[in-house]
Amino acid sequence: MxxxxxxxxxxxxxxxxxxxxxxxxxxxxxxxxxxxxxxxxxxxxxxNAGARALASSRSNIIALMVPLRTDMYVPVMMEIAIAVATAARAHGYDVLLLTGEEGPDAVRRVAGSGLADAMILMDVELDDERLPLLRGTDQPSVLIGLPADTAGLTCVDLDFRATGALCVEHLALLGHRDIAVIGEAAAVYERHTGFAERTLDGLRSRASELGVRLLHRPCEGGYDAMAATLARVLDERPGTTGFVVQNESAVEPLLALLRQQGRAVPEDVSVVAVCPEQVAVQASVRLTSVAIPAQEMGRSAVEQLVAKLDGRGSDDVVLIAPELTVRASTGPAPAATPA
Amino acid sequence: MxxxxxxxxxxxxxxxxxxxxxxxxxxxxxxxxxxxxxxxxxxxxxxNAGARALASSRSNIIALMVPLRTDMYVPVMMEIAIAVATAARAHGYDVLLLTGEEGPDAVRRVAGSGLADAMILMDVELDDERLPLLRGTDQPSVLIGLPADTAGLTCVDLDFRATGALCVEHLALLGHRDIAVIGEAAAVYERHTGFAERTLDGLRSRASELGVRLLHRPCEGGYDAMAATLARVLDERPGTTGFVVQNESAVEPLLALLRQQGRAVPEDVSVVAVCPEQVAVQASVRLTSVAIPAQEMGRSAVEQLVAKLDGRGSDDVVLIAPELTVRASTGPAPAATPA
DNA sequence: AATCGGAGTCGAAGCGCTTCGACAGCCTAT
DNA sequence: ATAGGCTGTCGAAGCGCTTCGACTCCGATT
The missing domain is CATH 1.10.260.40 (lambda repressor-like DNA-binding domains)
Known part of the structure; x- marks a missing residue:
């Protein structure tokens, strides 16, 4: 050597x-x-990295904490992770991959050992147990996701509230009056993951402003779960003509089931998805959707972090504005069925 | 501090x-x-990590090189990455996430700087340009995937040859004589990614042994691409009754298209998938499949690496035996249509 | 002509840890 | 009783780098 x-x-x-x-x-x-x-x-x-770190007390490493749960919105996580790694390299940093498994201890370990200069946390819950630690340390950090209290923290996220509002709005403008929301698995809501609750917030408040009826149902991924959920929804609100789906693995099942029941998309029923671009484009019906800008989130998080490390940081909340792309899955509501 | x-x-x-x-x-x-x-x-x-690394010339970090391409078999990558991170922690190692972007330079950089004690490479091509470097350094490494020449290397992978053979065998035993293989995107074959070619190998050789006719077609993911591919297949081999699919994002489109054309699964047509368990279970028809054991691959790679780092390593090729799980998508071939 | 200041270079002092050799006790075998 | 071997502890010497102060030129300023 x-x-x-x-x-x-x-x-x-x-x-x-x-x-x-x-x-x-x-x-x-x-x-x-x-x-x-x-x-x-x-x-x-x-x-030599070790010697350099010792002498300069800078490791040039950014720690990235990804959730352990691999069962959920995985491609998005991966895309963010890769975006983070790529952006970090562009600034001369390497990325240390931590799983959520260690929980808050990971924060202590990394901060205490000087293993990393800074950290990025994904999958932040509304009242995340890692936050007090983060506030207590002088290690710069950025959250991808929004906790309930953002005081003293830097966060990057899609504006899910606005996303929800946008979806309802689009459907309402097309004349839909009864909208069903197919959400993430119930566990996601129980964990109080910010993005799910905030989307719902946005959906609900805009819906009430526009006088649209909203029915929200969590749904596990997969065909069977979707079938059960759809049945319940249509039972409760037979007049439903619009769907908002925020669960990648429920999208295709929903489309298949609707088709199977003779409900044409978009003639009889409109569907708006909140999902990665790729899912929307590859679905059996090209979906009107709000894209989850994974790349941008990762890149932006790194940018914020590097700014902090360079001393020009700020405790900001960066909310990325949602963009709704109209594709083939939404259209005017069918003429109201006689009461 | x-x-x-x-x-x-x-x-x-x-x-x-x-x-x-x-x-x-x-x-x-x-x-x-x-x-x-x-x-x-x-x-x-x-x-302090730096001081420790300097004094002991051991960083307790394992580098993981993941492919940059986020468009392919992503969930598998992620699952492997998480399995690697988890297994590594259990052995006292952290994981450094490198993207393929830097290419061979990353190997030089990591080996040269002592940033990591060892590395795991994913997405290995048959004739990967990183291999000579790996052989030239004394840094322990493990590949996930199998290159053409494994001399002096340690590799972990699913036995894709056997996987291919197993799929054909299952269909042949059920009486299918005309089998179509829906493969990964053409780009994957052009890059000479080992697993795709080896699956094909296994499929072909077993097919010829069993006297089964095989038609292989690469296919991009998504509905439209699958539709085009399916049309061509059925045009060329109208008697096709068995499908082997090795492309997650083609699975659901294929099922939907078959349904749409009035071909019942598994009564008229049987489908075997090579995909993660979750995909097989969540599909609209529960799929007979060979699972891609992402967890085990990641864990096993770490185990091999740690063994090497502890001096009890060997240059082995660990091929994980495929397991075919019969679900609802395969059944006896329909009675032959009159010529 | 004397002074000042910047540009360019060097030496030395750590950074916080590991690890080697040394040594003081103490127990056991002769 | 004495040599020999353990066990448990300490001091000191680095590991390879960064960084601070100091020094030497040399051209520009008065």
């Missing part, structure tokens, strides 16, 4: 000079610089 | 004693040990 000292010797300069060439923290004559750079290349030198 | 020295002082012992309590590398009297442990708890001490 090549060391700084060897590079220095090879280039005929002192170790500190090499260090300054690397960091650019002091001016170096261009002749020396090129000589050193050549030596580095020639010897295939890579600075 | 609490240091070893402070703990030592608090406990009234020398720094080295604290270190030995932590590492267990020398015997310590139980009285001293408990005293030190108490001080550690009381002060909330966490060893």
């Amino acid at each position: 090549v060391t700084l000292a060897e590079v220095a010797q090879h280039a005929g300069v002192s170790a500190s000079t090499v260090s300054y060439v690397l960091s650019g923290k002091r001016s170096i004559s261009s002749t020396t610089r090129t000589r050193v750079e050549e030596s580095i290349r020639e010897l295939g030198y890579h600075p | 609490v240091t070893l020295a402070e703990v030592a002082q608090h406990a009234g012992v020398s720094a080295s004693t604290v270190s030995y309590v932590l590492s267990g590398k020398r015997s310590i009297s139980s009285t001293t040990r408990t005293r030190v442990e108490e001080s550690i708890r009381e002060l909330g001490y966490h060893p």
Whole structure:
């Protein structure tokens, strides 16, 4: 393993000079610089991460805590994770992958050991037990998701409230008066995951403003669960003509079931999804949807974090504005059936 | 930030004693040990990762290189990644997430900087450009996936050859004579990703042994692509009664299309999938399938790696035996239609 | 002509930990 | 009784890097 000292010797300069060439923290004559750079290349030198971290108390690592639950909105998680890793590299950081398994201890461990300079938390619950720790440490952090109390925290998320409102609005403008919301699995609501509750909030308040009737039902993924949920919904509100779906793995089952029951989309029934772009495009009916901008969320979280690490941070809540793309799954409400 | 020295002082012992309590590398009297442990708890001490890495030249970090392409078999990737992270923690390692983006340079960087003690590579191509580097370094590594030449490498993968064979076999035993294989997107084959080609190998050789006719067609995910592919298949081989699908995002579209064309599953047509358990169970027809054991692959890779790091490693290829679970999507071939 | 300041370089002092050799007790085998 | 071997502890020497102060030139300022 090549060391700084060897590079220095090879280039005929002192170790500190090499260090300054690397960091650019002091001016170096261009002749020396090129000589050193050549030596580095020639010897295939890579600075030792541990030594660097020790001396500078900067690890150049960002910790990313992803939820352990792999059963939910997985592709989104993955996309965010990859976006985070990519964006972090672009700023010279590596990413340490922590699972939610360790829980709050992970925060202590990472902050205490100097393993990472900062952390990004995903899957934040409304009243997350990691938050007090985060507030108590001076380690910069960014949340992807919105807890109930954001004081002193930096958060990045899609504006799910606005998302909910947007969906209702779209359907209402098309004349739908009875809308059913197919939500995430009940467990998600029980855990008080912010995004689910906030979407619901947005849906409900806009619905009442517009005088639209709303029925919300959580739903596990999969065909059978969706079938049961749909049956209950149609039983309770036979006049339902609009659906808002916020559960990737319920989308295709819903479409299949509607088709099977002879309800045409979008002629008889309209469907709006809150899901990744890809799901909306690949579905059997191209779905009108609000995309979950996973990439942007990941990138933006890193940007916020890097800003903080560079001392130009702020405790902001960045809410990404939702965009509704109209595709083939929504249309005017059918003429009201006689009462 | 609490240091070893402070703990030592608090406990009234020398720094080295604290270190030995932590590492267990020398015997310590139980009285001293408990005293030190108490001080550690009381002060909330966490060893500094950088210092530890520098002094011991061990970072206790495993690097995980995941493919950048987020468009393919994503949930499997994620599940593997999480399994790796979890298993690694159980052995005292953290996981550094690298995207494929950097390519071979990432290998150099990680190996050169001592950032990680070892690495796990996913999405290995048959003739992967990272392999020479891996062979050239003394950094332990494990591949998830199988390259063409495994000499000097440790690999973990599902036995996709056997998987292919198993699928054909199952259909052949049920009397199917004309089988169509719906594969991954063409790009996957063009990249010479091992698993896709090896599945095909297994399918073909077993098919010819059993005298079954096989038609293989790559297919992008999604409804439209599947529709086009299915049309071509049925045009070319109208007598097709068995399908093997190795493409998660083609599964549901295929089922929907068959239904739509009045071909009942499993009465008229049988479908076997190679996909994660969850997909098979949640599909609109519960699918007979060979599961992709993501968890086990991740866990096993870590196990191999840790063994290597502890000096009891071997350059093995661990092929996980496929298991075919019969569900509701396969049945006896219908009576042959008159010629 | 004397002074000042910036540019460029060096040496040395750590950063917090591991680990090696040394040593003081104590027990056991001769 | 004495040598030998354990056990438990300590001190000191790094690990490879960053960074601070100091020093040397050299051109620009008065």
